[in-house]
Amino acid sequence: MAKCYMLYLVYLLIYDIHDVQAYSFEILSNLTTELFQTKSYDKTLRPRSDQSQNISLDVKFNFLSINKFDELEGKLVCTAFLGLGWTDDFLTWDYSTYPIGRFTLPQTLVWKPDFVLRNGFTEFKELGGSFYNVILTVDGDVAWNPYQVFETKCALDVTYFPFDSQTCDIVFTMWSHFTFQVSINPTVDNIVMDEYTSNSLWTIASTSQNVDNTGSRSVITYTLNIKRKPSYYVSTIILPVVFLGILNILVFVLPADAGEKMSYSITVALGFMVFLTLVSTQLPANSDNISMLSVYILIQICLGIFALVVSSIQLRIRHRDPNKELNKTYKYLVSFSRRCCKNENRVQSVANNQTKENIDLDKRVHAFDWNDFSSAIDFISFWFFTVIFVLSTIIIMILMTVG
Ligand SMILES: *[C@@H]1O[C@H](CO)[C@@H](O)[C@H](O)[C@H]1NC(C)=O
Numbered sequence: 001m002a003k004c005y006m007l008y009l010v011y012l013l014i015y016d017i018h019d020v021q022a023y024s025f026e027i028l029s030n031l032t033t034e035l036f037q038t039k040s041y042d043k044t045l046r047p048r049s050d051q052s053q054n055i056s057l058d059v060k061f062n063f064l065s066i067n068k069f070d071e072l073e074g075k076l077v078c079t080a081f082l083g084l085g086w087t088d089d090f091l092t093w094d095y096s097t098y099p100i101g102r103f104t105l106p107q108t109l110v111w112k113p114d115f116v117l118r119n120g121f122t123e124f125k126e127l128g129g130s131f132y133n134v135i136l137t138v139d140g141d142v143a144w145n146p147y148q149v150f151e152t153k154c155a156l157d158v159t160y161f162p163f164d165s166q167t168c169d170i171v172f173t174m175w176s177h178f179t180f181q182v183s184i185n186p187t188v189d190n191i192v193m194d195e196y197t198s199n200s201l202w203t204i205a206s207t208s209q210n211v212d213n214t215g216s217r218s219v220i221t222y223t224l225n226i227k228r229k230p231s232y233y234v235s236t237i238i239l240p241v242v243f244l245g246i247l248n249i250l251v252f253v254l255p256a257d258a259g260e261k262m263s264y265s266i267t268v269a270l271g272f273m274v275f276l277t278l279v280s281t282q283l284p285a286n287s288d289n290i291s292m293l294s295v296y297i298l299i300q301i302c303l304g305i306f307a308l309v310v311s312s313i314q315l316r317i318r319h320r321d322p323n324k325e326l327n328k329t330y331k332y333l334v335s336f337s338r339r340c341c342k343n344e345n346r347v348q349s350v351a352n353n354q355t356k357e358n359i360d361l362d363k364r365v366h367a368f369d370w371n372d373f374s375s376a377i378d379f380i381s382f383w384f385f386t387v388i389f390v391l392s393t394i395i396i397m398i399l400m401t402v403g
């Protein structure tokens, strides 16, 4: 902010330094007396001697910085100043009588166009402050450079957060003057970005401007395409969530005997809840589009809760009466997981007494107990959760970054 203001002051200095003029205070005082008293200037009336003539309002939009993009309210706050200029038929003087090229006056003394921000967030206010000056030139040209912090509405689409781009319009219009009275005439083709200072969260991808003098009121629209810099969100939200997801799978690596399974999976599930709260404070309360990141966290929470359910059932099974027989389906699951596990071992011991091992395995198949079944659940769930975790992570990440 302070930096922008300095830039603005420098701009004004350069603007004014061209013509250092030598004239006495008395001449200036006589000139203002003539303009404002003798000719009784009326700042409330549109300054055209022929009222059928329009005023062409020169407009230049100098963008200085993005201060803040409030996602919750959908509010873009930026700093900019406008270069406005028009011709006032009644603020001209005879250079031979008053040898003054230009001088400044408080903006409250002269007629100004009611050029306002149309998609502003707050009530309409006059641009500039009462202490701002306008610059008057001998042939009636008035230059006015109101510096302002503009708050505009900007509907945002959070689907691809934090890899999203947003398009924000800053719309100015003549509020009470019709186009045939005052028409907007941009002096440059685009937003002036010479003095732009970069923002830590947003970069400006492109800008454009569009003037519309066909309607009853003249409207000029400045469009900013801004892109979020994702690294902050990647390191504070995405990576921790992915790591938590990995921890979630480790529930099935812990042996059931350790007795920590339940508290461990509850802790991980709570960790996800905390992250969902964090993310939801960053996003707008918006039901039109849901961010993929929240969907991803939701999937992780579901996995966490599912893991919790599986673990508790598993603990229950683990402590079943050992004399009770396993039924057929359970036995099939155990031997299935055994076979998967054994595959690697078998490669090593293939040269060894293969037949003996087969006999061993056969024996064991018939001697399954509840403990074996609990380990089988661990094994199957581990791979099931790993596959779902990896697939959901890859798919969501691709969708987010590509979109
Ligand atoms: C300014 O106006 C006063 C009163 O009308 C007049 O006496 C004086 O000569 C004027 N000064 C100049 C420099 O024109």
Ligand SMILES: *[C@@H]1O[C@H](CO)[C@@H](O)[C@H](O)[C@H]1NC(C)=O
Pocket: 053, 054, 055, 179, 180, 181, 183, 213
């Ligand atoms: C404004 O006046 C100029 C000439 O005085 C004319 O060419 C232009 O079309 C007018 N603009 C509008 C919007 O009436």
